[in-house]
Amino acid sequence: MEQATRRRARSSRAVLAVVTAAALGVAGCDAVGGDSPAPSGSGAGKSPSPKPTPVWDTSPESVAAVGDSITRGFDACAVLTDCPEVSWATGDSEQVDSLAVRLLGRAGAAERSWNYAATGARMADLPGQMARAVERGPELVAVMAGANDACRATTSAMTPVADFRSDFEDALRTLREALPKTQVYVASVPDLKRLWSQGRTNELGKQVWKLGICPSMLGDADALDAAATLRRETVQNRVEDYNKVLEEVCAQDRRCRFDGGAVYAYRFGTGQLSRWDWFHPSVDGQAELAEIAYRTVTAKRP
Numbered sequence: 001m002e003q004a005t006r007r008r009a010r011s012s013r014a015v016l017a018v019v020t021a022a023a024l025g026v027a028g029c030d031a032v033g034g035d036s037p038a039p040s041g042s043g044a045g046k047s048p049s050p051k052p053t054p055v056w057d058t059s060p061e062s063v064a065a066v067g068d069s070i071t072r073g074f075d076a077c078a079v080l081t082d083c084p085e086v087s088w089a090t091g092d093s094e095q096v097d098s099l100a101v102r103l104l105g106r107a108g109a110a111e112r113s114w115n116y117a118a119t120g121a122r123m124a125d126l127p128g129q130m131a132r133a134v135e136r137g138p139e140l141v142a143v144m145a146g147a148n149d150a151c152r153a154t155t156s157a158m159t160p161v162a163d164f165r166s167d168f169e170d171a172l173r174t175l176r177e178a179l180p181k182t183q184v185y186v187a188s189v190p191d192l193k194r195l196w197s198q199g200r201t202n203e204l205g206k207q208v209w210k211l212g213i214c215p216s217m218l219g220d221a222d223a224l225d226a227a228a229t230l231r232r233e234t235v236q237n238r239v240e241d242y243n244k245v246l247e248e249v250c251a252q253d254r255r256c257r258f259d260g261g262a263v264y265a266y267r268f269g270t271g272q273l274s275r276w277d278w279f280h281p282s283v284d285g286q287a288e289l290a291e292i293a294y295r296t297v298t299a300k301r302p
Contacts, residue, residue, distance in 0.1 A: 055254050055255060056183060056255065056257070056301065057139070057183065058297065058298045058299075058300065059103065059298075060103060060138075060139035060140035060183060060297075061104065061108075061112060061139050062104070062112040062113065062136070062137070062138045062139045062140070063089070063090060063099060063100040063103060063104065063109070063112070063113040063114075063138055063139075063140045063141075063142060064113070064114045064115075064116060064133035064136055064138035064140070064141050064142070065087065065089035065090050065100075065113070065114070065115045065116065065117055065133075065141070065142045065143075065144075066116050066117055066126055066129040066130055066133055066141060066142070066143055066145070066171075067089075067117040067121065067126075067129075067142075067143055067144040067145040067187075068117060068118065068119065068120065068121040068122070068144065068145050068146075068147060068148050069082070069117075069118075069119035069120065069121075069147075069148075069280060070088070070117075070144055070147065070190075070280060070281060070289070071087055071088065071089050071090075071115065071117035071142075071144050072084055072087060072115070072117050072118065072119050073085065073086040073087045073091060073286060074119050074280050075274040075276045075277045075279075075280040076274055076280065076281060076282055076283050076285075076286055077283075078276065079208065079276040079277070080208075080211070080276070080277075082119055084115050086283050086286050087115055087117075087286065088144075088281070088286045088287070088288075088289035088290040088293060089113075089115065089117075089142045089144070089290075089293070090109065090113040090114065090115045090142075091286070092106065092109060092110060093283065093286075095283050095284075095287060096283060096286045096287045096290055097287065097290055098113075098286075098290050099142055099185075099290050099293040099294055099297065100112075100113035102290065102294045103140070103294070103297070103298075112138075114133065114136050114138070116129045116132045116133050117129065117144075120148060121145065121148060122145070122146075122148045122149045122159060122167075123145050123146060123149050123159060123163075123164050123167040123168055123171075124159070124163070124167045125145075126143070126145050126167060126168065126170075126171035127167065127170045127171045127174050129171075130171045130172075130174045130175050131174050133175075134174065134175060134178040134179055137179065137182075138179075138182060139182060139183065140182065140183045140184070140185060140297065141175060141182060141183070141184050141185070142184075142185045142187070142293060143171075143184060143185065143186045143187065144186075144187040144263075144289075145168075145189075146164070146189035146239070146242045146243075146246070147189055147190060147192065147214075147239075149164055149238075149242060150189070150192060150214075150216065150217070150235050150238050150239050150242065151192070151213075151214035151215070151216055151217060151235075152215070152216050153215050153216065154215075154216060155216050155231055155234045155235060155238075157216075158216065158235070158238050161238070161241045161242070161245060164241075164242055164245055165245045165248075165249065168245060168246065168249050169249055172184065172249065172253060172256070176253070181255065182255070183255045183256070183257070183297075184250070184253065184255060184256040184257070185257055185259070185293055185296060185297050186246050186250045186256060186257065186258045186259065187259050187262075187263045187289070187292070187293065188243045188246060188247075188258070188259050188260075188261045188262065188263045188264040188265075189239050189242050189243055189246070189263070189264060190239075190263055190264060190266070190268070191236075191239070191264050191265070191266075191268075192214065192217045192235060192236065192239055193217065193232055193233075193235070193236045193239075194267065194268060195217075195268060195273065195279050196217050196218055196221065196232065196279075198268060198269060198270055198273060198278070199218075199221075199270075199273060199277075199278030199279050200221045200222065201270070202270070202278045204278075205273075205276075205277055205278025205279065206221050206222075206278075208276060208277040208278070209221055209277065209278075209279065213277055213279055214279065216231065216235050217231075217232055217235045218279065219231075239264070240264075243261060243264055246258055247260075247261075257296055257297065257299075259292055259293070259296045260296070262292045262295075262296065263289065263292055266288060266292065268281070268285060268288075271284055271285075272284050272285030272288055273285060
């Protein structure tokens with residue numbers, strides 16, 4: 001009897017040991033603490049990740065503009081004359097509401113926007129303009145250049161695409177070496193062939209064209225023979241090549257935004273063309289350019 005009782009006691013202790021070990025094992029799998037790793041996917045022990053600071057600021061506090069006659073408002077107010085007050089980039093005209101005015105307000109634009117564009121400028125001039133802009137320390141630089149590289153006396157005189165690329169890269173390098181965080185808005189080169197097709201309906205405009213405005217596209221404006229057609233197509237193809245360069249080079253800089261070809265695609269009508277030369281943007285055309293720029297600069301992208 002006593003022996004049977006001892007056997008039952010040993011059996012009870014064995015069962016208790018197994019149950020205790022099992023309980024501790026389960027607790028060990030579920031518990032997190034000390035050096036024990038957290039269960040996969042539990043999120044335990046992790047602090048919330050901070051939201052990354054956006055690379056692109058949709059509200060820059062100063063603007064500089066570089067480029068050519070379009071950014072100078074050429075022929076928008078009077079014949080063969082700059083009119084920077086209606087510039088799409090930095091003008092103060094209430095009819096335009098320039099990019100600077102939309103971003104900074106009218107008083108802010110007067111104090112913190114600068115226009116270094118020059119009528120007749122080509123891409124080769126952009127590094128020098130950019131160097132001047134850098135001195136102001138702008139938070140945004142607006143770029144529109146390339147039309148004069150295609151608007152030459154002959155198609156053979158147009159800027160080679162490789163040179164165009166090199167000059168644009170030099171301009172951005174000039175900016176980046178001094179101001180690594182400044183943002184850049186790049187407008188595409190307008191559709192020069194469309195400007196020709198719209199302006200050729202105006203006799204006064206065609207007379208002004210003869211003074212030397214974009215002869216590679218506008219020369220012999222009424223000629224529709226094979227040679228004239230080929231000449232215009234050659235200019236058009238070069239403009240498209242330039243826009244591809246602008247897009248590619250800009251894409252390599254995370255603080256650069258290309259307009260996606262919006263200016264090139266915009267269907268300028270006679271209402272958006274200068275009543276003096278029927279080629280450069282009118283005041284209304286400048287307002288359209290300002291809208292495209294503002295839309296691109298303030299777009300929220302991932």
